[in-house]
Amino acid sequence: MADEPETFPPSAAHPNGDRPDPVERLDETTEALAVLRDAFTGEEDLDEALQRLAETAARAIVDADAVTVSVLKLDQTRTAAATDALLVEVDEKQYSSDRGPCLEAARTLSAVRAVVGEHRGEWPEFESAAEEHGIRAYLSVPVVLPASERSEAQHVGSLNIYSRTAAAFDPFDESLMRLFTTAASTTITSAQRWQRSRKHIQHLEQALESRAVIEQAKGALMAAHECTADEAFTMLVERSQRDNVKLRNIALALLRTVTRSG
Incomplete structure (x- = not known):
């Protein structure tokens, strides 16, 4: 970088070579x-x-x-x-x-x-x-x-x-x-900081939404199979692992099936 000159030549913006105070x-x-x-x-x-x-x-x-x-x-x-x-x-x-x-x-x-x-x-x-x-x-x-x-x-x-x-x-x-x-x-x-907070909130909202869907699917399985909540959850997990599909998506598919059959 060249050394800064102490003065500058006149220009169209400052015809007298004067710069603002x-x-x-x-x-x-x-x-x-x-x-x-x-x-x-x-x-x-x-x-x-x-x-x-x-x-x-x-x-x-x-x-x-x-x-x-x-x-x-x-x-x-x-x-x-x-x-x-x-x-x-x-x-x-x-x-x-x-x-x-x-x-x-x-x-x-x-x-x-x-x-x-x-x-x-x-x-x-x-x-x-x-x-x-x-x-x-x-x-x-x-x-x-x-x-x-x-x-x-x-x-x-x-x-x-x-x-x-x-x-x-x-x-x-x-x-x-x-x-x-x-x-x-x-x-x-x-x-x-706002971006990080917003992403954190979005992740929490997604987690809560997923939990609600899974709980509904467990309830449907408990009613259909007369099983406990733990047994219903095990069914969902086994299906998720077998099909290599996220647990929330398995729960959503189950609820759609129940809705159509109802």
Whole structure:
């Protein structure tokens, strides 16, 4: 990664070379985080939470024209959220070539700013795709979930910010985005916790439903064969093992037979 210049050339967005006041930019980020916090319901899955994160981040940085979120999981990298679907191609060019600023941010766990046109030797695929879509500057910031009592800090991906302004994203913007991703990681953690809780509830509901079906089937067998509950259950288990069919499905089939015959 090239050293950050201390000043940036004038651009269409800042014709006098002036950037918004740092306090104003900090206020924008603070307001965006408040929106993210207030809008989060705790019932979103991870991709929905990341989409909300991308949309909110686009509001936090003055020169942001679009934001995507790259998620790294084992050997697979994907774009889980985007405020402009057309720019997902720029991310995907980096994944397929295994190089580019978003992967650099992920591997170094530090913010990476790229001015398009200055990294042709390092990331030619990224450069070509970015130029094709009119992107002039790119800032990628790693998203790291905080450590907990049960797990260490976990890197989940990168927040990628696109701009059509070459002078976009100075070191202050990098600091703002590091602050933003640190605070926003709470949103992702809550989404993951909700997913785990929802799956646990679904498993409990399925177990209770299966138990009810099996109890009904046992009752039908007890009535038909004048046997005990244990004997009826043994019949169901033996049929399940013989036919290699789940016990609940055996019970359901039995109840359907009883219903038709009745």
